[in-house]
Amino acid sequence: MKKEIPADEGPDAFSGFPVVLCSVGGEKDNIITLALCHVFSFKPPLIGIGVAPKRFSYGLLEKGKDFAVNIPTKAQLKAVEVCGSKSGRRVDKFHVAGLTKEKASKISSPLIAECPVNLECVKVKQVETGDHVWFVGEVVAARMEESYDKADMLLYWGDYRVIGEKVD
Numbered sequence: 001m002k003k004e005i006p007a008d009e010g011p012d013a014f015s016g017f018p019v020v021l022c023s024v025g026g027e028k029d030n031i032i033t034l035a036l037c038h039v040f041s042f043k044p045p046l047i048g049i050g051v052a053p054k055r056f057s058y059g060l061l062e063k064g065k066d067f068a069v070n071i072p073t074k075a076q077l078k079a080v081e082v083c084g085s086k087s088g089r090r091v092d093k094f095h096v097a098g099l100t101k102e103k104a105s106k107i108s109s110p111l112i113a114e115c116p117v118n119l120e121c122v123k124v125k126q127v128e129t130g131d132h133v134w135f136v137g138e139v140v141a142a143r144m145e146e147s148y149d150k151a152d153m154l155l156y157w158g159d160y161r162v163i164g165e166k167v168d
């Protein structure tokens with residue numbers, strides 16, 4: 001039997017969204033933890049990130065031409081929490097999260113060396129949707145650790161998880 005639930009609690013039914021660390025340059029290089037991240041197109045490869053305007057990163061993303069989507073692993077949960085709780089307005093998140101800047105090949109924003117996957121994105125669209133703005137970027141370069149295992153990737157929606165069993 002289904003029961004009515006408040007409309008704004010409907011999205012709570014999702015089990016998890018990918019946790020990424022977005023690195024963006026500008027007046028100050030910064031990192032923001034995001035769970036609002038989705039593929040918007042395969043050809044061309046477009047990825048969108050949803051960022052609330054009150055975030056320090058929002059201004060950097062608005063002014064800048066590019067950003068990087070870095071995929072951390074479950075072993076990097078501490079850095080994920082630091083980058084998702086401290087603001088670049090007050091701290092240097094590369095320093096406090098113990099992460100290293102790596103030069104990108106095609107964009108000016110830095111990459112995060114410790115993340116096994118780095119996607120270099122050039123901003124192509126900015127869409128306002130309620131309390132978040134979606135920055136859609138074309139992936140123009142990508143690198144992946146040979147040993148990368150998707151099973152180590154974090155998901156978040158209220159709590160942190162990793163992917164479960166394969167269903168055939």
Ligand SMILES: Cc1cc2nc3c(=O)[nH]c(=O)nc-3n(C[C@H](O)[C@H](O)[C@H](O)COP(=O)(O)O)c2cc1C
Nearest residue numbers: 033034035036051052055056057084085086087088
């Ligand atoms: C797991 C997790 C997921 C998050 N997802 C988002 C998100 O999708 N969009 C967003 O605007 N903030 C998200 N946040 C909050 C920001 O990461 C957080 O407010 C951060 O401190 C903002 O940093 P900044 O002020 O340097 O931009 C998330 C935080 C955590 C811990």
